Amino acid sequence: MSIARKHPIANWLLLPPHEQRKALDKVLAFRDQSDDPMASGLPPAAVAWFWQEELPRLIQRPDVRRQAEEHLTELQYQGDELHQQINTRAGDLLERLDAIEAQVHQLQEAMG
Known part of the structure; x- marks a missing residue:
């Protein structure tokens, strides 16, 4: 992997820039859906999405x-x-x- 960026939820996971941006956009969308405008940190829904959907999909790849x-x-x-x-x-x-x-x-x- 020539250029890689850390996943916004799992900073140990390096992804190509376009995939990292897609994941970041998803996290930001979860943030924007929050009812609490003062919330900070990762949205719990984004963390659940990562473990339940994103990682199981990505882990099929040998590099991941x-x-x-x-x-x-x-x-x-x-x-x-x-x-x-x-x-x-x-x-x-x-x-x-x-x-x-x-x-x-x-x-x-x-x-x-």
Whole structure:
């Protein structure tokens, strides 16, 4: 892909400019249909459209499937990293809690 632009909903997905513009126009149309003139961010209807219609259609193409697979791998890696961080921090906190509870128990015993 010589020139590519990020999809307006899934910034990990690179598309040819004409397809990106078509997707952006769709997102803007959903925005314009909103009843809330103060709404910000992506319209929920646009996000639903992407996951239910746009991506299933696009993912049939080998280039898009490859990008989705790469993104999935990256997300899985990030999830694994977060699990490790959570487990490490939780373990440290549990050790601190055990030490505090041991001191509480010792003080209670000493106080009778």
